[in-house]
C-alpha cells in the first residue's frame with residue numbers, strides 16, 4: 776500500500792502572508808502543498824492563478840499539488856506547469872475533452888489528475904485510467920473551505936480503489952478532512968488527504984505541526 780500523504784490547502788492560510796504560510800506549513804510536516812485555483816465560473820469563488828503560484832514556488836521544495844476548478848482548463852495548463860506545479864488536476868465536469876486535457880498535462884512533464892464532484896459517478900473516468908496519475912474525489916462541493924464532509928463519497932472511494940486495480944494511481948480526498956473523518960477515507964482506500972481549515976487553525980508552524988499530527992494519528 777502507498778504511504779498516506781497530507782496536503783494542506785493554502786486556501787485556509789493568511790493570504791497577506793502567503794509566502795511565510797507556505798514555508799511554515801512545509802516545515803510543520805506537510806507532504807504536499809495543495810493549491811486551489813478557482814475562476815468564479817466553474818465554482819462560485821475566485822482565488823489565484825499562475826503568477827501567485829510562481830511567487831511562492833521558491834518557499835519550499837514540496838510537491839505543488841494544483842487543483843484547477845476552472846473551465847476551460849486547457850488554455851491555461853502550460854502556464855500552471857511553468858509556474859511550478861508538479862501535479863495538475865482538472866475536473867471531469869469542466870470540459871468535454873478530458874482525455875486531451877490529461878494527455879496535455881503529461882506532455883508538459885507533470886502528473887495528471889482528474890477530479891470528480893460529489894454528485895459525479897466514478898464511471899466517467901473508466902476510459903482515462905491509463906492517462907491518470909491521481910484521482911481527486913471531492914468530499915464537499917468545490918468552491919469554499921470549511922464545509923462539512925459528505926459521507927456518501929466513502930462508497931465512491933472504495934469503487935475507485937477497485938477500478939484502479941494495480942495501476943500506480945493516487946486517490947486524493949478534498950473537503951472536510953479532520954481528525955474525525957480522516958480514518959474512514961484512508962480505510963476506504965484514499966492515500967492523499969487535503970486539509971485546509973483543519974491544518975491552518977491557530978497561527979504558525981507549531982500549531983500547524985500539531986494539527987497535521989492529529990490528522991496523521993487518526
Ligand code: DX5
Nearest residue numbers: 917918920921950951971972
Ligand atoms: C474546496 C477546495 C478544498 C478546500 C478544503 O473547493 O478544493 O481544497 O480548501 O478545505 P477544508 O479542508 O477546510 O474543507
Ligand code: ZN
Nearest residue numbers: 811842949969
Ligand atoms: Zn482542492
